[in-house]
Amino acid sequence: YGLTRYVMSLMNGARLAISAQAVGVAEAARIAAWKYARQRQQFGRTLDQIPAVWEMLTRQDALTVAARTLLYETSRYVDLRDAWAEWSERYPEDATARETSKRYSRLADLCTPLSKAFATEAANQVAYDSIQCHGGKGYMREQQVERLYRDARIMNIYEGTTQLQIVAATGGLVKRILEPTLDELAALPFSGEAAELAARVAEAREVTAACLAFVEEDSSSRLELAARRLVRMVTLVYVSYLLLRDAMRDNARLAITRRFIWEFLPEVGMHDCVVRDTQP
Ligand SMILES: Cc1cc2nc3c(=O)[nH]c(=O)nc-3n(C[C@H](O)[C@H](O)[C@H](O)COP(=O)(O)OP(=O)(O)OC[C@H]3O[C@@H](n4cnc5c(N)ncnc54)[C@H](O)[C@@H]3O)c2cc1C
Structure with missing residues (x-):
């Protein structure tokens, strides 16, 4: 077991823990905002009845659920990686186990930074919106x-x-690394509104793939410059599919999935335009 591999695995373990911390903070901030908005009266109605505040409240809901979904999926990959690694250590002749362990290891290595970036940035946005819902009081210590x-x-x-x-x-x-997983998610039998939303995600996935190919044709400095946008695009596509998958099992999830896809997926097109227009 090499030192670099050991340190990376230690760091990724801590990164996943911070993702969980961020989801906890987002959840607490979201609940505090709803509680306050349901009590506070302004202009003859409670804050949650005011569209501008309601929009902030539901954005907090969508971001928190999305961050938790990616965190749980990443944790699942980490558990599967560890279980298959232990199995293939015990049965080194089992080539399938070795391959499966490697597959989950690659997924865990990619999804851990995706989750840390997404959940911690989401927690910042949610906490910011929660203060905004509280007005001046939210600023107070x-x-x-x-x-x-x-x-x-x-x-x-x-x-x-x-x-x-x-x-x-x-x-x-x-x-x-995510392509086979995205293929599996895209092939799920979505129906009704979920199918319509899935078609939008499929379109965003194509835009993302074309954008990545465009960047790769150019210099490595273009990839470095576009990396933030590409990571965001892939994360949005992946999380949208995960939310749609979960909505198949729990129809109550569809509203929050719709909110997430409507609010955040259009970012993919915007990032694509910026990446293509920017000269490194
Ligand atoms: C409250 C608190 C607790 C902490 N606890 C611990 C702890 O327990 N253990 C520990 O080891 N550390 C701890 N830290 C340190 C923390 O991990 C570092 O502050 C953090 O990793 C950033 O490093 P830096 O401050 O040197 O910033 P820098 O590395 O100087 O980064 C400055 C800016 O440049 C960007 N940047 C730098 N390099 C690159 C690059 N290659 N590509 C793109 N952007 C780049 C960064 O993203 C950042 O925006 C703690 C810090 C704080 C504030």
Whole structure:
């Protein structure tokens, strides 16, 4: 077991823990915002009845569920990697086990930085929106959300900044590690509104793949410059599919999935335009 591999595995374990911390902070901030918005009266109605506030509240819901979904999926890959690694150590002649272990190892290595970047940035956005829902009171030290906002702010810095998570994920992106998983998700039998949403995700996936190919044709400095946008595009496509998959099992999830896809998936087209227009 090489030292680099050991250190990387230690770092990835901590990164996943920070993702979980970020999901916890986002959940607390989201709940605090809903609680306050249901109580506070302004202009003859409670805040949650005001569309501008309702929009912030539901954005917090969508981001928190999305971050938790990616965290759980990544944790599942880590568990499967460890279980298959132990099995193939015990039965070295089992070639299938060795291959399966390698597959989950690659997925865990890619999804860990994706999850850390996505969850910690989401926690910042959710805590920011939660303060906004509280108005001036949210800024005050005695309010729980003020503390949550400060806590969220360190999470995308320690255990590797978001920029370094992007560096860590770029190799897996270029190797198309997620492609077989995206194929499996795309082939799920979605129906009704979920099928319509899945068609939008499929389109965004094509845009992302074409954008990555465009960047690869150019210099390595273009890849470095575009990496943040490419990581965001792939994450949005992947999380959208995961949310749609979960909505198949629990129809109540469809509303939040729709909210996430409507609000965030259009970013894919915007990033594609910027990547193509920017000269490195
Ligand atoms: C409250 C707190 C607790 C901490 N706890 C611990 C701890 O327990 N153990 C520990 O070891 N450390 C700890 N740290 C340190 C923390 O991990 C570092 O601050 C963090 O990794 C960023 O490193 P840096 O501060 O040197 O920033 P720098 O590396 O100087 O980064 C500055 C900026 O440049 C960007 N940047 C730097 N290099 C690259 C690159 N190659 N590509 C793209 N962008 C880049 C960064 O993303 C960042 O935006 C803690 C820090 C704080 C504030």
